[in-house]
Amino acid sequence: MxxxxxxxxxxxxxxxxxxxxxxxxxxxxxxxxxxxxxxxxxxxxxxxxxxxxxxxxxxxxxxxxxxxxxxxxPESPVRPLSFGDIAFKSGIAVLAGSASSSKAEQWIGTLNMISTGNWLSASLNKEAIENRSDHSRSLSVNLLANDSVLMDAFNAWLKDARSQQDAVSKRELxxxxxxxxxxxxxxxxxxxxxxxxxxxxxxxxxxxxxxxxxxxxxxxxxxxxxxxxxxxxxxxxxxxxxxxxxxxxxxx
Incomplete structure (x- = not known):
C-alpha cells in the first residue's frame, strides 16, 4: 500500500x-x-x-x-397508472401463487386481452382526461423513493395534470x-x-x-x-x- x-x-x-x-x-x-x-x-x-x-x-x-x-x-415514482402496471402486478401474483386458481385464470385472460396493440402502455387516465366531467385520476407510486422525493414527484405530476386546465408555476431547483x-x-x-x-x-x-x-x-x-x-x-x-x-x- x-x-x-x-x-x-x-x-x-x-x-x-x-x-x-x-x-x-x-x-x-x-x-x-x-x-x-x-x-x-x-x-x-x-x-x-x-x-x-x-x-x-x-x-x-x-x-x-x-x-x-x-x-x-427515467419514470417518475408518481405517474399515471397504465394497463401494463396491472399486467405486471397480476403476472407476479400468478407466479407467486398468491392468486387462487380461478383468480389466476381471470388474470391470465386479462393479460392476454391487454397484451396486444398499445394497451400495455396506455394510461388508465386517458378517458378521464378526455372527459372533462371526470375529475379522478389513477396513479402508480414507487415506495422505494423517500417521502420528500415522492412529494416533489407528486407536485410535479399535479402541475402537469393541472396544466391541462390551468397555468403552472416553476419549481425550485x-x-x-x-x-x-x-x-x-x-x-x-x-x-x-x-x-x-x-x-x-x-x-x-x-x-x-x-x-x-x-x-x-x-x-x-x-x-x-x-x-x-x-x-x-x-x-x-x-x-x-x-x-x-x-x-x-x-x-x-
Missing part, C-alpha cells in the same frame, strides 16, 4: 479540468455519471477488479459522459447543485483508483485535488458520506430527473 503525499503523484489520467462541466449538471446528468460509478464500486465490493478496472478506464476517458446517446429519462463544488465526481474516480491500486490519499490532499475549498476535515465529514449513500441518491435522482423533465415541458 502506497500513500500519495503530493498532487504531482496523482495518476496521469486525472485532470480536474475534465470535470468542469459538472457545474451545469442537472439531475439527469448526475444520475448517468453516478450510475456508472456505482456499478464500478459494486464490482469492486464483489472482488471483480478486472471488470471494475475496465469500466473505470472507460469512465476516465470521458468522466462526465458528454458523448452519451442511449440514455432515457433541487439541492444536488452543490455536488460540483464538493468535487464529488473527481473524488469518486480517485476513490475507485485507490481501491483498485491500493494507493491511499489523505483527506487533506483529496480535498485539494478535487477542488473542495473548505479543507480536509470538512471534506471528510461531507463528501465520503455521499459515496456511502450513493444507492439512495440514485433513487432520488431518478425521481428528480423525471420531475425536471416535466417542469421543462411545462415551461417550454
Amino acid at each position: 502506497a500513500k500519495v503525499s503530493r498532487l504531482e503523484d496523482l495518476p496521469d489520467w486525472f485532470d480536474l479540468r475534465e470535470y468542469e462541466s459538472c457545474v451545469s449538471f442537472n439531475a439527469f446528468d448526475w444520475l448517468i455519471v453516478l450510475k456508472d460509478r456505482a456499478s464500478i464500486l459494486e464490482l469492486i465490493s464483489k472482488g471483480d477488479n478486472v471488470d471494475a478496472n475496465d469500466l473505470a478506464e472507460r469512465a476516465r476517458k470521458d468522466p462526465t459522459d458528454c458523448f452519451r446517446f442511449d440514455w432515457q429519462t 433541487p439541492a444536488y447543485k452543490s455536488w460540483a463544488s464538493y468535487g464529488l465526481l473527481p473524488y469518486l474516480d480517485l476513490f475507485i483508483w485507490m481501491e483498485l491500486t491500493e494507493n491511499r490519499i489523505s483527506y487533506q490532499l483529496m480535498s485539494e485535488a478535487v477542488g473542495y475549498r473548505k479543507g480536509g476535515d470538512s471534506f471528510r465529514k461531507t463528501v465520503p458520506k455521499l459515496r456511502i449513500e450513493i444507492a439512495q441518491h440514485l433513487a432520488e435522482l431518478e425521481a428528480l430527473a423525471s420531475i425536471e423533465e416535466c417542469a421543462e415541458r411545462l415551461t417550454a
Whole structure:
C-alpha cells in the first residue's frame, strides 16, 4: 500500500479540468455519471477488479459522459397508472401463487386481452382526461423513493395534470447543485483508483485535488458520506430527473 503525499503523484489520467462541466449538471446528468460509478464500486465490493478496472478506464476517458446517446429519462415514482402496471402486478401474483386458481385464470385472460396493440402502455387516465366531467385520476407510486422525493414527484405530476386546465408555476431547483463544488465526481474516480491500486490519499490532499475549498476535515465529514449513500441518491435522482423533465415541458 502506497500513500500519495503530493498532487504531482496523482495518476496521469486525472485532470480536474475534465470535470468542469459538472457545474451545469442537472439531475439527469448526475444520475448517468453516478450510475456508472456505482456499478464500478459494486464490482469492486464483489472482488471483480478486472471488470471494475475496465469500466473505470472507460469512465476516465470521458468522466462526465458528454458523448452519451442511449440514455432515457427515467419514470417518475408518481405517474399515471397504465394497463401494463396491472399486467405486471397480476403476472407476479400468478407466479407467486398468491392468486387462487380461478383468480389466476381471470388474470391470465386479462393479460392476454391487454397484451396486444398499445394497451400495455396506455394510461388508465386517458378517458378521464378526455372527459372533462371526470375529475379522478389513477396513479402508480414507487415506495422505494423517500417521502420528500415522492412529494416533489407528486407536485410535479399535479402541475402537469393541472396544466391541462390551468397555468403552472416553476419549481425550485433541487439541492444536488452543490455536488460540483464538493468535487464529488473527481473524488469518486480517485476513490475507485485507490481501491483498485491500493494507493491511499489523505483527506487533506483529496480535498485539494478535487477542488473542495473548505479543507480536509470538512471534506471528510461531507463528501465520503455521499459515496456511502450513493444507492439512495440514485433513487432520488431518478425521481428528480423525471420531475425536471416535466417542469421543462411545462415551461417550454
